[in-house]
Amino acid sequence: MPDDQDDVPIRVDHRDPATARAWLEDTRLRRPFRASFRAAFCAALAPNRQLRILELGSGPGELAREILLRCDVRSYVALDWSQAMHDIANEHLGDLANRVTFIVRDFREPTWPAGLGIFDAIVTQQAVHETRHRRHALPLFERARTLLAPGGVLLYCDGYLVDPEAKLAALVLERGDQPRVLERAGFVDVRLLHDEGNLALYRATNPR
Numbered sequence: 468m469p470d471d472q473d474d475v476p477i478r479v480d481h482r483d484p485a486t487a488r489a490w491l492e493d494t495r496l497r498r499p500f501r502a503s504f505r506a507a508f509c510a511a512l513a514p515n516r517q518l519r520i521l522e523l524g525s526g527p528g529e530l531a532r533e534i535l536l537r538c539d540v541r542s543y544v545a546l547d548w549s550q551a552m553h554d555i556a557n558e559h560l561g562d563l564a565n566r567v568t569f570i571v572r573d574f575r576e577p578t579w580p581a582g583l584g585i586f587d588a589i590v591t592q593q594a595v596h597e598t599r600h601r602r603h604a605l606p607l608f609e610r611a612r613t614l615l616a617p618g619g620v621l622l623y624c625d626g627y628l629v630d631p632e633a634k635l636a637a638l639v640l641e642r643g644d645q646p647r648v649l650e651r652a653g654f655v656d657v658r659l660l661h662d663e664g665n666l667a668l669y670r671a672t673n674p675r
């Protein structure tokens with residue numbers, strides 16, 4: 468998809484294998500609290516059985532690993548546009564990788580949901596801003612909702628705006644807008660589950 472004029476250009480391209488590995492090392496050092504978010508994702512999914520899960524921007528598979536180990540998962544689709552990230556995820560998951568369907572696809576393309584099937588849960592961590600402008604969050608959520616069964620949930624975690632003067636400010640939503648955009652996309656019962664290190668995790672439900 469061609470960049471819209473005010474989209475923020477990509478500076479860190481996770482499709483490059485060295486960049487993908489460097490990102491993972493850096494984020495493990497700088498954001499150790501991501502483990503608390505993974506625990507919160509799992510706690511939100513744990514009451515459910517035989518989950519069909521889609522992860523958007525699945526990256527190195529850290530979240531997939533926790534969910535596969537701690538939750539009752541029937542199927543797990545990991546979508547990312549980076550084969551390099553899928554390769555890292557394969558290593559990280561070991562035998563668990565056999566339970567994952569890896570899809571290379573660009574979620575900025577309006578047709579990204581085509582043929583993926585129906586899910587009980589869609590999970591995403593630190594990836595929605597990769598649409599390269601906060602205004603793309605709404606269409607991404609709207610399209611994601613078309614893939615959810617009635618009563619299915621979106622677990623959405625991403626950074627929120629802290630410094631409006633920051634260079635990359637246009638990438639992320641304001642904190643108060645994160646739940647509002649989920650509601651505008653048609654989700655109900657939008658709940659904040661965890662907020663730490665300028666990242667927030669929400670659960671949003673597809674109406675029955």
Ligand SMILES: C[S@@+](CC[C@H](N)C(=O)[O-])C[C@H]1O[C@@H](n2cnc3c(N)ncnc32)[C@H](O)[C@@H]1O
Nearest residue numbers: 481524525526547548549552573574592593597
């Ligand atoms: C900051 S990383 C986060 C990875 C993972 N969710 C995590 O938290 O460990 C962002 C991920 O989004 C993926 N990504 C970026 N742009 C994308 C796009 N247009 N379509 C699909 N995936 C994309 C990158 O390849 C990368 O794996």
